[in-house]
Structure formats: C-alpha cells, structure tokens
Amino acid sequence: MPSIGNRKEKQMTIDKYTKFILTLIAVGVIGINFHLFNGSVVKDALAATTNDWQVEYDGKYFIVFRNNGSSYCKSKSFPIAQWRESGC
Secondary structure, three states: OOOHHHHHHHHHHHHHHHHHHHHHHHHHHHHHHHHHHHOOOOOOOOOOOOOOEEEEEOOOOEEEEEOOOOEEEEEOOOOOOOOOOOOO
16 A cells, blocks of 8 residues: 555646646747737748749740749750850
C-alpha cells in the first residue's frame, strides 16, 4: 500500500505539470490575441512586379516578354546556358 506522503508528492507533481501546461496555453492565447489586434499573424506577401518575365513559343520563335510587354526579344533557340547581353 502506498504511503500518504508518496501520494501527496505524486499529486503535487501532477498539479505542477497541469499548471505549467495551462500557463503555456494562456501565454499562447494572449500572444495570438496580441498579434490579431495589432497586426496579422502572417505578413502580407508582396510580389515584385518590376521585372516580370513571360516566355512564349509560337512554333518557330521563342518570345521573351519583360515588364508586361514593354520590352521583348525573339530567338529561334531558347538560351538555356545563360542570358545574352540583349536581355534575351
């Protein structure tokens, strides 16, 4: 039969564990509320649109458009190894 002192020690250990877990949950809930009311939890993703590229193939040429079509170049072969000086 377990002694009374051993039972109290076990109950105190469980009590400390429970209080620790509840404290972690409370801190997490407070942190989430802080972020929700002072800003978003996930920051906005902003795309860099100043240098967009689009590649199309018309059956004969590769056409590379840059900056929504403001500049483009045509090539019969697609430069895989490196970009040329012309930007294509």
